[in-house]
Amino acid sequence: MPDPSDVTIPFHRPFLGEEEVEAAAAVIRSGWLTTGPVSAEFERAAAAYLGGGDKSCAATTSGTSAMTLALLGIGISQGDEVITTPYTFAATAQAITAVGAVAIFADIDLGTGNLCPAAAAAAITARTKAIVVVHVGGHPAEMAKFVALAQKHDLKIIEDAAHAFETKSELGAPGTKTAAACFSFYASKNLTMGEGGMVCAEDPKLIEELRSLRNHGLDRDSWSRDGKSRPWAYDLHRHGLKVNPSDVLSAIGLVQLGRVETFQAQRRELVAQYREGLADLECLELPADPEPENSRHAWHLFSPRFRDDESAVHRDDLLLALGAEGIQTSVHFKPLHEMSIWRKEQPELSFPIAEARGRSVFSLPLFPGLKASQVDRVITCLRKQLDRRSAKGSRS
Numbered sequence: 214m215p216d217p218s219d220v221t222i223p224f225h226r227p228f229l230g231e232e233e234v235e236a237a238a239a240v241i242r243s244g245w246l247t248t249g250p251v252s253a254e255f256e257r258a259a260a261a262y263l264g265g266g267d268k269s270c271a272a273t274t275s276g277t278s279a280m281t282l283a284l285l286g287i288g289i290s291q292g293d294e295v296i297t298t299p300y301t302f303a304a305t306a307q308a309i310t311a312v313g314a315v316a317i318f319a320d321i322d323l324g325t326g327n328l329c330p331a332a333a334a335a336a337i338t339a340r341t342k343a344i345v346v347v348h349v350g351g352h353p354a355e356m357a358k359f360v361a362l363a364q365k366h367d368l369k370i371i372e373d374a375a376h377a378f379e380t381k382s383e384l385g386a387p388g389t390k391t392a393a394a395c396f397s398f399y400a401s402k403n404l405t406m407g408e409g410g411m412v413c414a415e416d417p418k419l420i421e422e423l424r425s426l427r428n429h430g431l432d433r434d435s436w437s438r439d440g441k442s443r444p445w446a447y448d449l450h451r452h453g454l455k456v457n458p459s460d461v462l463s464a465i466g467l468v469q470l471g472r473v474e475t476f477q478a479q480r481r482e483l484v485a486q487y488r489e490g491l492a493d494l495e496c497l498e499l500p501a502d503p504e505p506e507n508s509r510h511a512w513h514l515f516s517p518r519f520r521d522d523e524s525a526v527h528r529d530d531l532l533l534a535l536g537a538e539g540i541q542t543s544v545h546f547k548p549l550h551e552m553s554i555w556r557k558e559q560p561e562l563s564f565p566i567a568e569a570r571g572r573s574v575f576s577l578p579l580f581p582g583l584k585a586s587q588v589d590r591v592i593t594c595l596r597k598q599l600d601r602r603s604a605k606g607s608r609s
Contacts, residue, residue: 220539221539221541222539222540222578222591223578223580224576224578225579226582226583227405227580228580229465233465233468236464236467236468237464239464240461243460245460246460246461247460248434248457249460251467252463254467256269256271256411258470259413262473263388266415267417268413268414269417269420270413271412271424272458272463274410274458275397276397276399278410278454279412280308280371280373281311283392283414284309284314284371285312285426285454287343289342289343291313292314293315294341295314295343295344296333297318297319297346298319298328298347299320299551299564299567300326300347300349300546300548300549301349301373301549302375302546303549303552305373305549306318317336317341318549319564320332320567321567321570323566323569323570325354325503326350326352327353327355328344328347337366343370345370346359346372347376348373348376348380348382348511349376350511350545351376351403351511351512353377353381353503353509354382356384356390363391370391370392371394371395372388372391374388374395375395376511376513378396378402379403379509379511380510381509383508387413388414392416392419393412393414394412394413394414396411397409398410398411398462398469402513404473406469407462409462409466425451425453426454427454428455429453430451431448432447432450434457475581477511479582480579483588486589486592487577487592490588491517491592491595494599496519496599498518498519498520499517500514512579514545515579517575518570524573525572525573527602528572528575531575531598534598540590540591540594542575542578544574544576546571548564548567550562551568577591577595
């Protein structure tokens with residue numbers, strides 16, 4: 214009789230233990246819930262993990278707010294053009310539009326899903342002020358090429374590292390030699406707080422500015438005023454947002470940060486198991502480790518793709534069939550220019566490589582706590598469903 218936990222295999226399940234529960238409870242017992250000493254400790258620990266040195270971090274309420282803050286912090290404003298990929302979650306482009314800028318899409322690399330440096334270069338105009346580079350699924354983008362491009366055209370680079378807390382490109386961890394890197398700690402991320410985000414940068418003045426911007430633009434937050442002389446005395450030096458983190462969630466983040474490398478090792482083991490079990494399927498291209506060897510994939514996602522449209526046309530039916538067998542899957546991503554809002558506003562947009570990957574890719578369960586027996590079952594069911602479709606095709 215199968216283990217009850219194997220009957221339905223979720224696409225993702227956060228790995229939280231009693232340490233996270235106790236850490237959050239300790240903050241609640243302290244009586245200080247909003248941004249305070251625990252958030253500051255989390256920021257210091259995250260900066261150290263991301264390479265230390267001159268790096269510092271500003272925690273936020275989400276990855277989207279982190280991206281919005283970073284764009285504001287580097288001076289992106291009304292009418293500026295910001296180049297990015299259409300092959301990403303909506304938040305990437307929505308943060309750009311939230312500050313009044315214009316998201317300019319450029320096509321991607323088919324194999325990794327990441328923004329193509331040559332396509333980004335071709336999209337640069339006199340109004341371009343920045344490029345937002347996404348590390349899709351945790352696979353590092355070609356950051357050396359993007360940094361060189363930015364230097365040539367006097368542009369800023371922001372890394373959307375929502376999938377990529379553990380990722381390393383040839384330049385190092387996100388936030389190395391770029392204006393800023395933005396992280397998400399949403400419920401499904403490799404490091405989770407339920408909701409949360411962070412900006413990391415090598416410019417401490419930028420981080421200081423973002424810490425003010427995340428709290429309306431105030432010169433002092435509540436914690437820095439608490440118990441001090443004239444705590445009611447503060448100033449507002451520019452218009453900001455209200456996206457400062459809570460110490461309750463930061464406490465969870467701190468515990469999760471201590472687990473990140475253990476989680477990463479587990480993910481790599483699961484990825485190796487998927488690769489071994491699916492390697493001989495000629496219809497699928499499996500995601501690979503990045504080049505060069507000193508780069509690192511965070512393995513937020515394991516996303517095979519069909520090699521040709523003839524096979525990919527059955528993708529949705531395949532995922533529904535897997536769902537009927539209790540295996541949850543997902544698709545990362547439907548390109549943004551195919552979403553209703555962009556189809557209405559810019560129906561002429563077309564990015565053939567993003568479109569081809571979008572209709573051929575799918576994501577399989579991958580998370581710490583996923584058992585080897587569950588991965589075996591995913592592999593067995595996927596192969597069975599692919600065999601059925603292959604048999605039908607050969608008879609037609």
